Amino acid sequence: MNLGKIHKDVAVVGAGMTLFSRRLQETGKEMSWQAAQMALDQAGLTLDDIDAVIMGSAPDAFDGVHKKGDWLIDGAGGVNKPYMRVYTGGGTAVFAPIAGWWHVASGMFERVLVVCEEKMSSCQPHAQSAFAHIWDPILDRPLKPNLVWIFAMEMQRYMHTYNVRYEDIALVAVKNKRNAVGHPCAQLADPDITLEDVINSEPMALPVRRLDISPPSDGAAALVLVSEDTAYELTNEPVWMDGVGWCIDSTMWTNRDLAFPKFVARAARMAYEMAGIKNPREEIDIAEPYDPFDYKELQHLEALGLADPGEAAIMTREGKTQRDGELPVCPSGGLLGVGNPIAATLGIKVGELFWQLSGQAGARQVPGDPAVGVAQAWGDLMQFSSVIVMRRRP
Amino acid sequence: MKETVKPRGKPLSGEEMKQVCHVVARPQVKYAWAVGVAMSHFLAGLKQGKILGRTCVQCERILVPPRMFCERCYRTTDEWVELPGTGVIETFSISYIDTDANRIKEPIFVGVLAFDGAPPHSGIMHYFGEVSQDAIHIGMPVEPVWKPGGERVGAITDIKYFRPREGARPSSNSKRRKRG
Numbered sequence: 001m002n003l004g005k006i007h008k009d010v011a012v013v014g015a016g017m018t019l020f021s022r023r024l025q026e027t028g029k030e031m032s033w034q035a036a037q038m039a040l041d042q043a044g045l046t047l048d049d050i051d052a053v054i055m056g057s058a059p060d061a062f063d064g065v066h067k068k069g070d071w072l073i074d075g076a077g078g079v080n081k082p083y084m085r086v087y088t089g090g091g092t093a094v095f096a097p098i099a100g101w102w103h104v105a106s107g108m109f110e111r112v113l114v115v116c117e118e119k120m121s122s123c124q125p126h127a128q129s130a131f132a133h134i135w136d137p138i139l140d141r142p143l144k145p146n147l148v149w150i151f152a153m154e155m156q157r158y159m160h161t162y163n164v165r166y167e168d169i170a171l172v173a174v175k176n177k178r179n180a181v182g183h184p185c186a187q188l189a190d191p192d193i194t195l196e197d198v199i200n201s202e203p204m205a206l207p208v209r210r211l212d213i214s215p216p217s218d219g220a221a222a223l224v225l226v227s228e229d230t231a232y233e234l235t236n237e238p239v240w241m242d243g244v245g246w247c248i249d250s251t252m253w254t255n256r257d258l259a260f261p262k263f264v265a266r267a268a269r270m271a272y273e274m275a276g277i278k279n280p281r282e283e284i285d286i287a288e289p290y291d292p293f294d295y296k297e298l299q300h301l302e303a304l305g306l307a308d309p310g311e312a313a314i315m316t317r318e319g320k321t322q323r324d325g326e327l328p329v330c331p332s333g334g335l336l337g338v339g340n341p342i343a344a345t346l347g348i349k350v351g352e353l354f355w356q357l358s359g360q361a362g363a364r365q366v367p368g369d370p371a372v373g374v375a376q377a378w379g380d381l382m383q384f385s386s387v388i389v390m391r392r393r394p
Numbered sequence: 395m396k397e398t399v400k401p402r403g404k405p406l407s408g409e410e411m412k413q414v415c416h417v418v419a420r421p422q423v424k425y426a427w428a429v430g431v432a433m434s435h436f437l438a439g440l441k442q443g444k445i446l447g448r449t450c451v452q453c454e455r456i457l458v459p460p461r462m463f464c465e466r467c468y469r470t471t472d473e474w475v476e477l478p479g480t481g482v483i484e485t486f487s488i489s490y491i492d493t494d495a496n497r498i499k500e501p502i503f504v505g506v507l508a509f510d511g512a513p514p515h516s517g518i519m520h521y522f523g524e525v526s527q528d529a530i531h532i533g534m535p536v537e538p539v540w541k542p543g544g545e546r547v548g549a550i551t552d553i554k555y556f557r558p559r560e561g562a563r564p565s566s567n568s569k570r571r572k573r574g
């Protein structure tokens with residue numbers, strides 16, 4: 001890898017997102033159009049100014065329509081332009097903007113629109129039935145698995161290996177659902193939620209309980225990316241994508257220790273190296289790690305080098321990851337609070353860092369003028385991770 | 395403070411959903427998956443009550459589930475070996491939901507086991523049975539409970555489940571940890 005050969009620096013100059021909701025009346029195309037329109041408006045651009053479009057969306061099975069990228073193109077604004085869909089499961093939320101980044105960083109395109117969409121409510125009676133199709137058909141599917149099993153098994157192994165208490169993990173759900181109160185798009189914000197609510201919520205696949213899980217959701221989000229050549233013509237507050245990294249492990253997930261996701265650490269190392277981050281604990285002001293389940297936030301913080309293995313739970317207990325803490329984590333409210341329309345969580349990961357680092361996060365604004373953030377997503381058969389380091393320049 | 399997210403979208407309640415026009419369909423698609431070179435051999439082994447793995451002499455793993463190439467070394471694997479079939483629980487879950495997220499009354503025990511006679515993490519996902527919620531733990535020694543020979547068809551379900559192995563010496567990481 002030659003990280004020194006990148007042609008152009010890349011900035012985010014606009015972002016948008018729809019409501020995240022259990023069920024929206026809008027189609028996938030309509031949601032994509034709404035989010036893209038907001039991002040373009042914020043950047044002060046129209047579709048004519050856009051040179052290429054990246055679409056991110058997770059399994060076709062949610063919609064029951066194949067080649068979903070082609071299907072959604074009208075809403076994403078890709079008609080008659082260089083256009084591609086990328087898909088890395090849950091990792092799409094941070095991988096789609098990475099694809100946008102290389103379009104611009106290569107020098108090939110000046111302005112790129114990134115649109116992510118997920119409409120999970122189409123799949124009846126529950127999106128879980130579509131998730132069943134990601135398992136190995138020979139060894140796994142005859143056991144009639146549920147996707148929550150994977151998380152339960154990983155969480156159990158994580159707790160066992162690093163001696164992490166369930167109560168500390170559940171505090172992540174409390175924090176994020178409370179943080180989401182400040183988010184105008186949130187689906188599951190709850191200002192009054194307590195630790196007891198999470199601990200006493202119904203068992204799904206123990207140790208996972210209902211409130212440990214983010215909800216399936218409909219929603220879309222979008223970003224406008226431009227190069228260093230025109231960023232300051234559009235805004236005084238561009239936020240720079242200074243490092244990107246991604247990595248994927250084998251699908252043979254029963255052949256590795258589930259306690260620590262090494263592929264996340266590898267993706268983070270790549271992004272940190274590119275961004276010149278030597279000591280993430282010292283240099284990162286805000287983290288938006290992927291939190292589809294509460295323990296995932298902790299495991300990801302550890303793999304991102306922001307805590308030692310097992311330490312993220314203690315940081316949570318001590319309040320260090322609160323919005324006004326030492327290291328605010330998921331100030332957006334995360335997937336647990338805002339909702340989990342898989343690819344569209346772009347809006348609460350990279351989108352949130354854009355709004356936070358440019359001082360536009362409103363009620364969610366992290367105090368202290370944060371300048372550097374890291375966003376991370378995770379997906380496929382719990383094997384993939386994407387990481388972006390973002391910076392505001394003085 | 396500036397706030398630029400102006401959410402759009404119209405949420406629908408379940409009741410509204412019934413009034414809003416929608417189109418319902420069920421895809422009719424069937425598949426017959428070739429199980430491949432490695433898994434054909436493995437599934438034939440299950441029919442005979444054997445757990446088979448493939449060795450890779452370069453990374454010194456025994457691959458279970460077996461494959462004809464090692465994805466880490468990216469080379470052809472070396473030979474078939476039969477494992478004793480016993481193992482230890484690497485991780486587990488007590489599930490109250492079925493594959494479609496419907497609630498089930500009697501929870502099922504599911505998890506990953508690592509087979510004895512192979513390096514760490516050589517294992518598969520399966521059910522655990524004949525064990526209580528209080529007793530099941532990571533590191534617990536287990537053994538397969540096979541379907542009777544005449545009922546085995548060459549499928550992962552030829553093993554009904556894995557149950558605690560009585561009299562087995564507990565492995566080093568079998569220490570019970572009590573959690574809330």
Ligand SMILES: [Zn+2]
Nearest residue numbers: 450453464467
């Ligand atoms: Zn090997």
